[in-house]
Amino acid sequence: MTEASMVIVGGGKAGARAAVAFRENSWKGPVTLISDEALAPYDRPPLSKAAIMEEAEPQPVYLLDEGMMASLEVNFLRGVAATAIDRNAKTLSLADGKNISYDRLLIATGAEPRRLSQAGAERALLLRDLADSAKIRSEFISGKSVAIIGGGFIGLELAASAAKRGCHVTVIEAQPRVLMRGVPPDIAARIAARHAEADVAILTSASIAEIGSDRILLSDGREVPADIVIAGIGAAPRIKLAEEAGLALDNGIACNTYLQTSDSYIFAVGDCCSFPHPVFGNERLRLEAWRNASDQAIVAVENMLGGQKPYEAVPWFWTDQYELNLQIAGLPQQGVSIVQRVPKEGALILCHLDAEGRLVGASGIGQGNSIARDIRLLEMLIGKKAAPDPALLADPAFQLKSLLKP
């Protein structure tokens, strides 16, 4: 009998965290990490920010380097895609012709940027990996015009980075405002105002007719100068491997609360999967977020080793633009009323309460890490399904921490 083997497909944040988690859980058997990228797992949040803005040529920020993988005895297969799963034989086929047996398989294939369909779309740069980031950086030359299609997190982070490098930036957003998905209007308005201060033009309710060689033509006849075009219009879960293996799908690879797919030997984590969230009435969510990738990896690994741990971490996102930090915890869109909290001058936190007065979301914006502590406490209160007194939430002198004490 061969030794039971744990196999991870995907060398991003989730896959890397899972590899470590097996050893943290005292798993002594083989762990194999398969990545279709040439590099060891590296951190992606800097790719739209520091890696583009900093003077020095960007270097990957490794999550797991060679030395760590050696000491953890992780068998790392780089630059090779997993092409098929044979669920009966419990083997995984790789693009280089190898087959790998698994006892439990973790799919952490992430998401990939959606592409534009308009004429000229092939000119639009996309951002997913380090090479994409390096390419964008090399194009952001002072004085060039940059048109960014999509006013979401990636589009706006790249807009701030382009402005920092002296480009003339226009953001083209189809919706009536930026950050329409999941960010409340008051918070989004502050981000938009900060971009205006940096001379970044934001065009909302704008649709694209055609992407030309040096400009973008909008449906209403306006023209946007565009030496460089970038599309940041969302991401689609990478599900091909799961789909061809016949695993259940539902906006990504469908998992149960244990992050187990429809095949009990196969688990999925990170941007590629959806799961029911017990804190939010088991609403099925798919999250594209750094911390979710990490937290899910920890829970899935425990369950792959025989645990029965539901995934119930409260969703949490952040973005850094200019000197501002925006954070969202929970699901603000589930709220029906908002309580404002101003922890310090220039910072704004919104507490989102549902019809029963339960805290379901918190969103905030401020300089540096000025909102981090309060958002973290609100996140914990959301996880406890707390219904705090709105008057206390609104009082900046009130210590939120005291609500967590028994």
Added chain:
Amino acid sequence: MGQWIEVCAAGDIDAEDVMRFDHGGQTFAIYRSPDDEFYATDGLCTHEKVHLADGLVMDNIIECPKHNGRFDYRNGAAMGAPACVNLKTYPVKVEAGKVLIDTGA
């Protein structure tokens, strides 16, 4: 051993809280535990150099505000990924209502 440097009045830090203290080109985090002891560590997270004083103190743990790396501020011990490298700690004492730190400088 270096010399003792005055940080603040003991009452300036709440129990189970942290404050930033900059001195001699270095930045420190000064903690007051729930049982009223004072501690000091390097001010920046060993993971990505974020100021820990913006983070959350729960019991004897400081959590980094950026990536939730956690440390036991009493001895600087990193509590697991992404915090893998321990924080350096410094001697602290309270005299005549003042918090003093020995930065070793």
